[in-house]
Amino acid sequence: MPDSDGDSDVLANAGRLLEMVNSSWMPQALRTAAELGLADLLAPGPRSAADLAEATSTHAPSLHRLLRALVAIDVVAERDDGSFALTPSGRLLQADVEGTVRSWVIYQGRDVWDEWGLMLEAVRTGRSGRELATGKRGDWKPGFEPLRDDPERAAIFNKAMAELTRLNTRSIVAGYDFGRYPRVADVGGGYGELIAAVLAAHPDLRGVLFDLPHATESARPHLEKSGVLDRCEVVSGSFFDEVPAGADLYVMKSVIHDWDDERAAEILATVRRAMGASATLLLVERLMPERMQPGPEFRALARADMNMLVAHAAPERTEAQWRRLLESAGFFVAGVRPVTATATGIEAVPAG
Numbered sequence: 001m002p003d004s005d006g007d008s009d010v011l012a013n014a015g016r017l018l019e020m021v022n023s024s025w026m027p028q029a030l031r032t033a034a035e036l037g038l039a040d041l042l043a044p045g046p047r048s049a050a051d052l053a054e055a056t057s058t059h060a061p062s063l064h065r066l067l068r069a070l071v072a073i074d075v076v077a078e079r080d081d082g083s084f085a086l087t088p089s090g091r092l093l094q095a096d097v098e099g100t101v102r103s104w105v106i107y108q109g110r111d112v113w114d115e116w117g118l119m120l121e122a123v124r125t126g127r128s129g130r131e132l133a134t135g136k137r138g139d140w141k142p143g144f145e146p147l148r149d150d151p152e153r154a155a156i157f158n159k160a161m162a163e164l165t166r167l168n169t170r171s172i173v174a175g176y177d178f179g180r181y182p183r184v185a186d187v188g189g190g191y192g193e194l195i196a197a198v199l200a201a202h203p204d205l206r207g208v209l210f211d212l213p214h215a216t217e218s219a220r221p222h223l224e225k226s227g228v229l230d231r232c233e234v235v236s237g238s239f240f241d242e243v244p245a246g247a248d249l250y251v252m253k254s255v256i257h258d259w260d261d262e263r264a265a266e267i268l269a270t271v272r273r274a275m276g277a278s279a280t281l282l283l284v285e286r287l288m289p290e291r292m293q294p295g296p297e298f299r300a301l302a303r304a305d306m307n308m309l310v311a312h313a314a315p316e317r318t319e320a321q322w323r324r325l326l327e328s329a330g331f332f333v334a335g336v337r338p339v340t341a342t343a344t345g346i347e348a349v350p351a352g
């Protein structure tokens with residue numbers, strides 16, 4: 001029989017596992033709140049559950065329970081009169097506020113939810129959860145292909161990426177000397193969140209935003225809102241074919257991590273062909289540690305790597321892996337330094 005210390009260890013360890021595995025209600029509660037637009041409805045002030053149920057055409061007792069659940073994760077607060085108010089975190093579920101993560105919440109809870117459930121098959125087969133999930137529906141669509149014919153999914157994805165990037169643009173723009181490069185191309189730049197911030201900070205620079213049509217077709221309003229559209233060319237295409245030539249700096253943020261080594265090398269070769277001998281490539285990516293350990297920082301990296309596994313069958317990479325990849329694609333790594341709390345700038349120039 002285990003002694004009482006043994007019992008409490010077992011209880012604590014089981015509790016830890018149960019807490020992790022039982023946490024899947026949280027993304028779904030957040031996604032439900034985000035899709036119903038509860039934060040925008042609560043932005044002017046507190047409201048009752050019945051009032052919110054009417055405004056969202058939902059089942060009042062169930063919505064009341066959701067609101068009480070959201071209290072437990074500090075997204076709303078219940079007031080003495082029974083009405084609900086937004087907390088500071090809850091405010092970031094509004095569609096159009098500084099720091100919003102609403103689209104990311106919807107994308108994770110709705111559009112890619114089934115991919116996470118296919119991790120076992122992804123590990124067994126080396127294929128991505130996305131490919132397996134779409135395959136089960138009869139059409140194999142890996143990578144970014146599901147976005148091609150689904151404008152709603154594409155819009156949520158692009159907005160979600162822009163939201164995450166927006167949280168870091170100040171740090172990236174302050175942490176890297178973009179001012180040295182008269183013409184900056186953002187390859188795989190989505191809706192242009194980063195290039196817009198770079199151009200806004202450097203009024204003499206010109207920019208190029210390059211991405212697939214699902215992103216570039218709706219990027220102009222974002223560039224216009226930032227007041228940089230007149231200095232930013234928007235080019236649609238695939239980086240497996242060609243990228244615009246003639247930029248002094250090619251930035252790729254959170255792009256190469258979506259691809260396995262073979263495809264990543266093909267993309268880098270296309271970029272290398274477009275670059276003049278004196279141009280620079282800046283990858284902004286996470287660095288995986290050589291050895292994992294328990295802890296919150298490592299959990300965030302593990303999540304990112306597992307996200308790449310299920311979405312793309314691609315890896316987050318260690319510094320050594322980034323260096324090997326770039327060197328094999330004909331680059332010399334000129335510098336590796338942090339540009340945000342979680343992302344690193346890997347600067348490379350054409351070798352030889």
Ligand SMILES: C[S@@+](CC[C@H](N)C(=O)[O-])C[C@H]1O[C@@H](n2cnc3c(N)ncnc32)[C@H](O)[C@@H]1O
Pocket residue numbers: 144161162165187188189190191193210211212215237238239240252253254255258
């Ligand atoms: C993870 S997102 C990063 C977006 C943006 N750089 C950011 O950090 O917010 C990857 C981007 O690569 C783009 N992409 C994927 N395949 C592409 C291709 N074949 N050619 C050009 N862009 C592509 C996607 O459309 C998407 O915008």
